[in-house]
Every structure is written in structure tokens, then in C-alpha cells.
Amino acid sequence: MTPLLELTGVSRRFGALTAVDDVHLAVPAGARHALIGPNGAGKSTLFKLVAGSMPVSAGTVALDGEDVTGVSEPGRARRGVAQTLQHSSLFLTQSVAQNVLLAAQRRHGSRTSLVPRRQRAARERVAELLTDVGLADRSDVPVASLSHGERRQLEVAVALACEPRLLLLDEPAAGMSPAESRRLVDLLRALPGEVTVVIVEHDLDVVFALATSVTVLHLGAVLLTGTPDQVRASPAVQDAYLGAGREALFTDTAGGGRRAGGA
Amino acid sequence: MLGWFDANLVSILNGFAIGSLLFILAIGLSIVFGMMDVLNLAHGALYLLGSYLAVSFVGGTSSWGGFLVALGVAALVGLLAGGGLSAMTEPLARRPILDQALLTLGVSLVVAELLSIAYGNDVLSIAPPPGLDGSTSVAGNAYPTYRLALIGLGLVLAVAVYLVVERTSVGALVRASVADRDMVSAMGIDNRKVKIAVLGIGSMLATVAGVLGGPVYGARPGLDGTILILALVVVVIGGLGSVTGALIGALVIGQVESLGRALLPDLASFILFGTLAVVLVVRPRGLFGPKTLAGVR
Amino acid sequence: MTATEKTIAVADPVTGPTGGRRSGGVLRLLPAVVVLVLLALVPFVVDPFGTSTLSRVLVFALFACSLDLLVGITGLPSLGHAAYFGVGAYTAGLVSIHVTAEAPVPVLAGMVAGGLAAATTGWLAVRNNGVFFLMLTLAIGELVFQLAQSASSVTGGSNGLFGIPAVRIAGEPLTLPGYVYWYVLAVAALGFAGLWTISRSPVGAVLRGIRDNEPRMRSVGYSPFRYKLAAFVLAGAFAGLAGGLFAAQVRLVTPSEVGFELGALALLAVILGGAGSLWGPVLGAAVVVLVRDGLGPSLDGHGPLVLGIVFVLAVYLLPRGFAGLAGFGRLTARTARR
The missing domain is CATH 3.40.50.300 (P-loop containing nucleotide triphosphate hydrolases)
Structure with missing residues (x-):
């Protein structure tokens, strides 16, 4: 094989x-x-x-x-190929959910759309992933205010969102x-x-x-x-x-x- | 071929004269950015300041005294301006380097406007010093003596700068800190003093170039922008922080400006941009720029 | 429409600045509608000079917003953006003179020309980041400026392109300042709406991601080059649209509309207003135009002096105006250090 x-x-x-x-x-x-x-x-x-x-x-x-x-x-x-990096590497000015959404919309959404989209499938996937990594209640928090451990969890969610x-x-x-x-x-x-x-x-x-x-x-x-x-x-x-x-x-x-x- | 060369000799010589001037300008811009991470967008305004100083001290009457005084005053003003810029950018040291560039942009707008208030909006000319104000015969073509002197001066300066940077301990410091920005502080040298010195010398080169270029280009509002762009193009083509790059870039752009305008006047801007584009496609960091580390694009 | 959207919005598990958008969409649009109505009433209460000043503000604000798409949202500080404004202005002027002045043909031609010009030059600029990008856009802008000056058979050289006929709507030329103002307001409003839509779209989200952390976007599978080029072309197109409006309003296009100073003033407007928010640069643009055109005459035409001082002060005193650039700046420092 x-x-x-x-x-x-x-x-x-x-x-x-x-x-x-x-x-x-x-x-x-x-x-x-x-x-x-x-x-x-x-x-x-x-x-x-x-x-x-x-x-x-x-x-x-x-x-x-x-x-x-x-x-x-x-x-x-x-x-x-998806990766998490040794040093946390996230989009600091954006919320937890938006960080994952950026990765998820590539697979589930309409990433080349120039008009706003609801991206329902991508958003559902984001919620699922955030629940899995234990950040469901933190989804609207800006990344800058997450603890170190939480950022690592988010890294994993971003990587998984790449499917x-x-x-x-x-x-x-x-x-x-x-x-x-x-x-x-x-x-x-x-x-x-x-x-x-x-x-x-x-x-x-x-x-x-x-x-x-x-x-x-x-x-x-x-x-x-x-x-x-x-x-x-x-x-x-x-x-x-x-x-x-x-x-x-x-x-x-x-x-x-x-x-x-x-x- | 020889006929073509002969017919365009004046343009080629002009290209060398422009190249000399651009080298003096670009080396200041390049070292300041290469060593201190400050993109000095006021460089063109400082050049113009030098030109207007030449207008004040020399004006239309040819005299060595006035010309030398203008050079001296311009050098002093340049050093002070560099120190001032250094002090102004100091509070922004922890901010993105773009902020420092924008600050110098604001300064250049202010300086250019103040100059236009002081000197008006007319094109002012500056007489070359006596003995250099005539023309010399070069292979049968009458050519302004002052421009020949400028070419010579450019060559001397290029050799001098090369020797300083490549052969002296100060030059070693310059090269080390271009290669690695943290080097200066790592060697236990006060970063702020180096910054004042580097910006002072860089700005001095700009104001001195303004005096030297005065008899060729005169002084007028808007010249600062033109000069800044040409110097930037030279630096981008040659590569930041490289003496050889600044020299080659200045010679190339000098010829493109002069020969291009003489042979294909309508296309000169396109040729300039085309040269820039070709160099950047082949060598994105300039001809003699530092090589990019793979993966850290 | 509203009923289904509401249920979806409630079921929508992820609420964020973009997540709750649909349900509150109508309410959120309310301020914009109010502003639009107030602006539409201006010609009834303000004298013609004030009206045409406001037209200039609108045109410049649209231009500043198009630059904000690059600077604030994508994190690419351009100093040569006036090139695309100028290309749009000259194109709209030439189309009005030689083809038709029937709205909206000239402004659309300007928009297309601005986008095309940005596409032909942008691929070179967006290969680079930070200060290199700044230098390249500056060089590109200056070269377009010189082109506008030297190609005098087409552009009228330094005298400018004059004799641009008034915009026509259904064959009827718009000559009164009030009508011209409404035309400018209508097109500019559509332009703002377009830029706002793009900034809220999935592509807008990708552009913000590139601004904040380009290497990460690469590792998630986006090619930053394509998106940056798209942003550059879109910004150029909207700048061209603003240029087209300028030609319709002033009916004279000179090389200074392509020049370095206009690009620098637009950057000032963006920074004053706060990069990244689209309404901020509109306010910044208003300040810039009012200082230049309002204070300018009393300062003997030296408005730029005041603007230069404002620029210097803004860099020191309004770092919040750089909020959108903060993430980008860290990146720049890192890449510049190689």
C-alpha cells in the first residue's frame, strides 16, 4: 500500500x-x-x-x-496537509470563531465570494470543532485575550478545520x-x-x-x-x-x- | 555603432552626470534603511533644501566662494536635519517601521511647502562656479564643463565610499549591521548614537547632492518628488544597503533617464518602469540585495 | 425573506461581527440610509459652493476608501494609489469627449481602466511586503504621473485634459451643481456599498487574515499572492471609479490628479480616520478636503503645509488610527529582518 x-x-x-x-x-x-x-x-x-x-x-x-x-x-x-506551529500563530485581531472560519470556509464555504455569505455549512463546522476542542463558550472572544493553553487548543481547531x-x-x-x-x-x-x-x-x-x-x-x-x-x-x-x-x-x-x- | 555612439555622446555623458548625482543620493537612502530600518521619504525634500540653499548663496552669479559656502552650509544643515529626524523617529522606534516612513513623508510635505513659501513657485537656476561654467570639447561635442566635473566627483565619491565601507572599521560596523540589524547593540554600541550618525550622514549626502545638482537641475517645487523616486528606484534595483548596488543602479538609471529620454521621449517612463520590473522579476531583492532566506518570504 | 433569515440567524451557531449581520441587517443599514437622505437634501439648504465642496469630499472619500481596502484591510500601504484615480479620471474624460458623456458610461469606463491599470502593475508590487511595497507603489505612481505629463497628445500634458462635456442623463446634460452633486452622491454611494460588501465577504475575511498573519494563511491553504492581487485590482477599480466621478464633477483633469501628493493625502485620510474601518477614512477625507480647499485660499494656497503638520501629528497622536496596521506592522518588522 x-x-x-x-x-x-x-x-x-x-x-x-x-x-x-x-x-x-x-x-x-x-x-x-x-x-x-x-x-x-x-x-x-x-x-x-x-x-x-x-x-x-x-x-x-x-x-x-x-x-x-x-x-x-x-x-x-x-x-x-494541515499543521499547528510550535509558536502560536493565529489572527490576533479576530475572534476565535473567525480564526477557525478562515480555515473552514476554504473547504465548506465560498471563499472566493466578493459578497457576504452566510456560510452556514462552514459555521456549523466551526461550532462543532470549537466544541470538540473545548472552546465553544469562547467563540466570540478575541484571540488576543485567550490564555496560552486556549491558543494551543484553537491552533488544533484551525488545523482540523482544514479537513x-x-x-x-x-x-x-x-x-x-x-x-x-x-x-x-x-x-x-x-x-x-x-x-x-x-x-x-x-x-x-x-x-x-x-x-x-x-x-x-x-x-x-x-x-x-x-x-x-x-x-x-x-x-x-x-x-x-x-x-x-x-x-x-x-x-x-x-x-x-x-x-x-x-x- | 561608432556613429551611434558619437551621435548620442552628449546623452551618454548626461547619463553619467545624473548617475553620479543619483549615487550620492541613493547611498544615503540605502545605508539609512539598511542599517536603521528607517525609510527616509524626506530624502527628496532634503535634496531640494540643498538646491535652494545654493540659490541663496550662489544664485545667478558664478562664484567659488558662494558655491563652497553653500556646500558647507548644506552639509551642516543636512547633519542637523538628520539629527532632528533621528530624534523625531525615536519615539516611534517600537512602532511598525511603516510609521517612521509616514512620519518622514509628513516632514517632507512640510519642508517642501515651507520652501515654496520662502522661494516661490518659479524655476530658479544656479550658476556653476567660475572655470566650470563654460563648455569643454569632448570628441568634437561641446559639453558643459560642470557636468564633467560632476561625473569626476561622483567617481571619486564612489571610490571613497567603497574604501570606507569595505576597508575601515566603521565600514565593517556598517556592513555588519546591514546584514543583521541587532548587530549594533550586540557589539555594545549605543544604538541611538549610531542612528543619529547614520541619519545625519545620510541627510547630509542629500543636501550636498542638492547643491551639486543645483547647476544642472535648478530648483523648483516638485523636484523633491522626482528626485526621491529616482533615488528609490536606484535603491530598489541595486538592493538595500549595498554600495555596489547603489553604484550600478545609479549608473543604469542615469543612462535610462538620459538615453531613454533622448531616443524615445514618449516611452521614457515606460522604460524606467520596465527596467525596474525586469530587475525585480529576476531578482526580487535587487541586483546586490541580501538573498531571501527560503521560507521566510 | 426576513422570516426565513431570522430563523436561520437564530439557528446560526456562530455569532460574531459577521455572524449576526443578517438578522440586524435592516437596523444596521438605518444610519447609512439616514446619512444618505441628509446628504441628498444638502443642495436645498447649502449654497452652490458648499454643494460642490461636498461633491469633492465625496469623490475624495470614495478614493480614500478604495485605498483603505489595500491599507487597512489587506495591510498593504500604497503611496501610488493616485495612479489609478488618475487613470480613471483621464479615461472617463476621454470617453466623455470622444465617445459619449451619457451616464454611467464614463465612470464605468474609468472603473474598468483603473482596474486594468492596477492589474498590469499590481502583480509586480504585491510580490513584496512592507516597505518594498511602499517603494514600488511610489515608483509606479510617479511613472504614471510622468506618463500623464509626457503623453500630451492624449492627456493634454501639463495643461490638463479640458473641454470635458457635462454628464448626460437620458440625453439631458447635468449643468446645475445640485444635479451634478446628486449624480456624484448616487455613484459614490454605490461605490461605498460595493467596498463595504467586499470587506464583509469571505474574500474580505481572507484579506484580513493576510494582513494579520500571512504565513499562517499560507499554511491553511490560501495563496496570498492571488488575494493580494485581487485586492489591488479591486482597489484600483474603485479608485478609477472615484477618478471618473472627479472628471464628471470638475470637468478638467490635470497630471496632479495622478501625482504623489494626492496619493499621500489619501493615505493621510485613511490614517486620520483609522485604517480598516471604511467610515473612518470618509471622515479623514472630509478633514483633508476641508483643510485643503477651505483653509487653502486663506493660506495663500499652502494648505499642504497644514496637512503635512496634521500628518506628522497624526503619526504621533493617533496610533489607534493604525489599529488596522498593528498586526501588519509586526509582520513587516519580522520579514524585513529576514
């Missing part, structure tokens, strides 16, 4: 620095794939290469068998309270099976609660791709990712690992 996302020899260089080095990756449709690795491993750069906001230096990116290496970022978005086939989540739980990140995990788990999710996340609770497969990046290169259990068991990963003496994080239960990591 054709993988939904396939990276072949993808590299990205900034002058002498190679941020992403010959990455091969195949994510099957419907997968919940996590990218982990220490800071500076090239995770965010790799995301940009997949989303198309940065061109590759070498290699190809294929989406459902179609080579999209030369396709622009909006073009990839129209082919079903993606491939959802790229860059640290969606960063800065969220435990309750908020539990809610996020529930939301992502409830996503329909045809949505493929690739997630970069530091919170390993979130990663192991969601992921069906995990890729570990180290210094821009793939160290290992496997199931969560394989990754936990791999000594190489433990060395690279955590350094010696912190194996507890992987051998413990996920919940215990988090406490160990914080200790």
Missing part, C-alpha cells in the same frame, strides 16, 4: 550546518506517528520540509504517492495544563481513522498515549523507527536521547517516566 507520507533522502542544509540529514520515512495512512528527539535534532525543520514552508536541499516528499517536493505550502495545504488527510502537530501540548493535555489526547484519539497524524512532542505521556509508531531523530538523522515498545527498549535511543543514567524514563510506565524526567 502507498504510504500517505513518504520522505526519500530528505536533507536540509543551512550553509555548513545540516539540520536534516538524509531522512527516509514512510507513514502509512491512518497512522499516529510521533517524532521525538533531543532539542536541535531537526524535528521542527523536518516539519517545515513536509509542510512546504521551507524547501528541501535534497530528496523528495511524496503525499499519497504524489511527489509534492515542488509544490508550494498553500498547494500542499490544499492537498490535505486534513495529514495533520502535523508541532508540540501541541507545550505549555498546557495536565487537564488540557489530557483533553487534547482524547481529542486526537477521537480523530477519524482516515486522518493521519504526525506529532512532535516533548511530553512523552502524550506521545505514548497516542502514537502507533515512533521515529527518533538525532542530529538530523533517523536513529530508529519502530513501535513505542521497540523505541522504549532500544539502548541506542536511550543513549542519544537521554544520556546515561536516565533510562528510568523508558523502562518505567509512561506516567512514572514523566516524574522521573522531571526529577
Whole structure:
């Protein structure tokens, strides 16, 4: 079967620095794939290469068998790639609902209309999404007055409003309270099976609660791709990712690992 | 070919003279924006101020004394005006850079109106200094000596600016801060002092260019806009913050203005715009502009 | 119509500034209708000079609003917008002289010409952001100005295009200032309505999104270039419409109608009024015209001096006027720093 996302020899260089080095990756449709690795491993750069906001230096990116290496970022978005960004990136002067509507009207509305439209389908979808992410009662609030956690939730709603086939989540739980990140995990788990999710996340609770497969990046290169259990068991990963003496994080239960990591 | 060259020699020389003047103007505009993020739309008005100073000190009677005094006063006025602009834009430092551009636009409207109140709306001419007010024979064509001197001065200035920017420590600071705007403060230098200095020198170049251009263009209301546009086109073509770019841009636009107007008078504006369009299609940041980082368009 | 719309509006789960629009539509239109009626009554109570001054205000206000579509709503500060006003004015004048002065042919021709001129030059300008856009539009505007001056066989050069016949309605020329005023009011009102409609439409929402956060719009799947070009062309078309009205009202078009100063004054009107709101620039335009034409004669024709001072003060004292530009400004600073 054709993988939904396939990276072949993808590299990205900034002058002498190679941020992403010959990455091969195949994510099957419907997968919940996590990218982990220490800071500076090239995770965010790799995301940009997949989303198309940065061109590759070498290699190809294929989406459902179609080579999209030369396709622009909006073009990839129209082919079903949606993303949340590491740093909240929203339309600050507009309300929560309008933020989501901008994304939703591309799929459900009449985005090229020059006269006002009711956009009923798009607005219903917006209400649905806001309920899903837990912002239903905040829909008329300007984004500027949302809390950090709420903005992350809104980011997810905007990305989902694109009706993606491939959802790229860059640290969606960063800065969220435990309750908020539990809610996020529930939301992502409830996503329909045809949505493929690739997630970069530091919170390993979130990663192991969601992921069906995990890729570990180290210094821009793939160290290992496997199931969560394989990754936990791999000594190489433990060395690279955590350094010696912190194996507890992987051998413990996920919940215990988090406490160990914080200790 | 040689015949064509001969027939258009005067136009080509005029192009070099315009180019010299434009280089002096554009280098000021370019460095101020490149280093300080201030798009100084009052640059044209400062040029006009210089020209009117030349009218006051030189006027129709040719004299070296008057011309040199005009240059000195213009340089001083330019430095002060730059300091003033720097102080005026300081409260806007935290605001969008567009606000600073709009402020200088307002200033330029005020300055141009004050000049028109003081000097009237007629076209005033300025005599070149003695010895330069005649004409010289260039390959059989009589050509105004002053313009030849202007071309020479432009060349000298271009070499001087190039040497300062490429070979001195001050130049290194300039290049570093064009490349990275935070560099100045990172090196522990007071950003405000640098801004005053840069705007002062940039404005001084504009007023001095006004005196130098006086014997060629005279002084009249509306000249500020024309000059500003030409300088902007040079900067856009050459690339912001680049000395080489300003020089090449000034030479190209000088020739386009002069030869274009001589050969195809009706199409001159189109040729100017066409040049701009072609350069920007091929190199969106100008010929010698900083390369765009991919993904941060 | 109202009954079904009301039920839908109630069922409408998302209420926002645009969400509640339909149900309150009639009420919301009420102020506009009142203003329109009051303006229509002006010729009965005001002398001809006052009436024609108000005509000039309307024309300039429509022009300023068209610029606001670019500056306030799309976040593209243009200094060369007068080019499209001028193209519209010359086209309407030429059509009136050589083809027909029958309304609304000249103004529509002006509108089309303004849009076409914006399309042919805009694709170059909207590739760039912030200060680069400002510089390019300035250059484009100046080049069109020089064209208007040099192509004297068509435009009359610096003497201007004169001898423009009065607008005709059903063959009857409008000569009294009151009739001309009503014609200007009617067309300008349609123009305002058009701009308001666009700003409330889905495309208007996309343009605001581009103003606030262009990279995000890209990632959501919009190509900002297309929308910015569309905004540029629409703004040019409405500027052309305003120019056409100018030709009908003044019946003389000179190169200064294309010039840098007119574009700068329109930008001043937008900033004074508050970029992004369409009614704000109308007020700003009124102030600008009243200062220029009302104070101008008593200042020996140096109204621009006052306007320049107002401009400087507005930048310092009315940052709220920049409310619409705030998001754009942050972006500019970021992209300019590369």
C-alpha cells in the first residue's frame, strides 16, 4: 500500500550546518506517528520540509504517492496537509470563531465570494470543532485575550478545520495544563481513522498515549523507527536521547517516566 | 555603432552626470534603511533644501566662494536635519517601521511647502562656479564643463565610499549591521548614537547632492518628488544597503533617464518602469540585495 | 425573506461581527440610509459652493476608501494609489469627449481602466511586503504621473485634459451643481456599498487574515499572492471609479490628479480616520478636503503645509488610527529582518 507520507533522502542544509540529514520515512495512512528527539535534532525543520514552508536541499516528499517536493505550502495545504506551529500563530485581531472560519470556509464555504455569505455549512463546522476542542463558550472572544493553553487548543481547531488527510502537530501540548493535555489526547484519539497524524512532542505521556509508531531523530538523522515498545527498549535511543543514567524514563510506565524526567 | 555612439555622446555623458548625482543620493537612502530600518521619504525634500540653499548663496552669479559656502552650509544643515529626524523617529522606534516612513513623508510635505513659501513657485537656476561654467570639447561635442566635473566627483565619491565601507572599521560596523540589524547593540554600541550618525550622514549626502545638482537641475517645487523616486528606484534595483548596488543602479538609471529620454521621449517612463520590473522579476531583492532566506518570504 | 433569515440567524451557531449581520441587517443599514437622505437634501439648504465642496469630499472619500481596502484591510500601504484615480479620471474624460458623456458610461469606463491599470502593475508590487511595497507603489505612481505629463497628445500634458462635456442623463446634460452633486452622491454611494460588501465577504475575511498573519494563511491553504492581487485590482477599480466621478464633477483633469501628493493625502485620510474601518477614512477625507480647499485660499494656497503638520501629528497622536496596521506592522518588522 502507498504510504500517505513518504520522505526519500530528505536533507536540509543551512550553509555548513545540516539540520536534516538524509531522512527516509514512510507513514502509512491512518497512522499516529510521533517524532521525538533531543532539542536541535531537526524535528521542527523536518516539519517545515513536509509542510512546504521551507524547501528541501535534497530528496523528495511524496503525499499519497504524489511527489509534492515542488509544490508550494498553500498547494500542499490544499492537498490535505494541515499543521499547528510550535509558536502560536493565529489572527490576533479576530475572534476565535473567525480564526477557525478562515480555515473552514476554504473547504465548506465560498471563499472566493466578493459578497457576504452566510456560510452556514462552514459555521456549523466551526461550532462543532470549537466544541470538540473545548472552546465553544469562547467563540466570540478575541484571540488576543485567550490564555496560552486556549491558543494551543484553537491552533488544533484551525488545523482540523482544514479537513486534513495529514495533520502535523508541532508540540501541541507545550505549555498546557495536565487537564488540557489530557483533553487534547482524547481529542486526537477521537480523530477519524482516515486522518493521519504526525506529532512532535516533548511530553512523552502524550506521545505514548497516542502514537502507533515512533521515529527518533538525532542530529538530523533517523536513529530508529519502530513501535513505542521497540523505541522504549532500544539502548541506542536511550543513549542519544537521554544520556546515561536516565533510562528510568523508558523502562518505567509512561506516567512514572514523566516524574522521573522531571526529577 | 561608432556613429551611434558619437551621435548620442552628449546623452551618454548626461547619463553619467545624473548617475553620479543619483549615487550620492541613493547611498544615503540605502545605508539609512539598511542599517536603521528607517525609510527616509524626506530624502527628496532634503535634496531640494540643498538646491535652494545654493540659490541663496550662489544664485545667478558664478562664484567659488558662494558655491563652497553653500556646500558647507548644506552639509551642516543636512547633519542637523538628520539629527532632528533621528530624534523625531525615536519615539516611534517600537512602532511598525511603516510609521517612521509616514512620519518622514509628513516632514517632507512640510519642508517642501515651507520652501515654496520662502522661494516661490518659479524655476530658479544656479550658476556653476567660475572655470566650470563654460563648455569643454569632448570628441568634437561641446559639453558643459560642470557636468564633467560632476561625473569626476561622483567617481571619486564612489571610490571613497567603497574604501570606507569595505576597508575601515566603521565600514565593517556598517556592513555588519546591514546584514543583521541587532548587530549594533550586540557589539555594545549605543544604538541611538549610531542612528543619529547614520541619519545625519545620510541627510547630509542629500543636501550636498542638492547643491551639486543645483547647476544642472535648478530648483523648483516638485523636484523633491522626482528626485526621491529616482533615488528609490536606484535603491530598489541595486538592493538595500549595498554600495555596489547603489553604484550600478545609479549608473543604469542615469543612462535610462538620459538615453531613454533622448531616443524615445514618449516611452521614457515606460522604460524606467520596465527596467525596474525586469530587475525585480529576476531578482526580487535587487541586483546586490541580501538573498531571501527560503521560507521566510 | 426576513422570516426565513431570522430563523436561520437564530439557528446560526456562530455569532460574531459577521455572524449576526443578517438578522440586524435592516437596523444596521438605518444610519447609512439616514446619512444618505441628509446628504441628498444638502443642495436645498447649502449654497452652490458648499454643494460642490461636498461633491469633492465625496469623490475624495470614495478614493480614500478604495485605498483603505489595500491599507487597512489587506495591510498593504500604497503611496501610488493616485495612479489609478488618475487613470480613471483621464479615461472617463476621454470617453466623455470622444465617445459619449451619457451616464454611467464614463465612470464605468474609468472603473474598468483603473482596474486594468492596477492589474498590469499590481502583480509586480504585491510580490513584496512592507516597505518594498511602499517603494514600488511610489515608483509606479510617479511613472504614471510622468506618463500623464509626457503623453500630451492624449492627456493634454501639463495643461490638463479640458473641454470635458457635462454628464448626460437620458440625453439631458447635468449643468446645475445640485444635479451634478446628486449624480456624484448616487455613484459614490454605490461605490461605498460595493467596498463595504467586499470587506464583509469571505474574500474580505481572507484579506484580513493576510494582513494579520500571512504565513499562517499560507499554511491553511490560501495563496496570498492571488488575494493580494485581487485586492489591488479591486482597489484600483474603485479608485478609477472615484477618478471618473472627479472628471464628471470638475470637468478638467490635470497630471496632479495622478501625482504623489494626492496619493499621500489619501493615505493621510485613511490614517486620520483609522485604517480598516471604511467610515473612518470618509471622515479623514472630509478633514483633508476641508483643510485643503477651505483653509487653502486663506493660506495663500499652502494648505499642504497644514496637512503635512496634521500628518506628522497624526503619526504621533493617533496610533489607534493604525489599529488596522498593528498586526501588519509586526509582520513587516519580522520579514524585513529576514
